[in-house]
Amino acid sequence: MDIENWDYKYHNNPMIDIRKELTDNQLEIIKKLGIEVKDKIYTEYDYECLKGALSEYIQDDEEEYTPKSLDEKNVDKEEFEELIKRIDEIDENM
Secondary structure, X not given: OOHHXXXXXXXXXXXXXXXXXXOHHHHHHHHHOOOOOOXXXXXXXXXXXXXXXXXXXXXXXXXXXXXXXXXXXXXXXXXXXXXXXXXXXXXXXO
């Protein structure tokens, strides 16, 4: 596949209905974090943007940055970790 086709599909090919893949509670967590979940079928680009926004809250001992605070957003760490686990499962099935 050439780069133009890949780029077009990456930005324009609907592939995942995130509202059907996540529970209401998981969607509420995303909302609490100030991340908008659009009522549409996400392209790969849209999905990567969502994951990027979520990654700002992940503590990674190998990275030298301070993640955004879950406590400031009133989000339980265990619930957030379950959300990230579900995102990883979605990734595996793509």
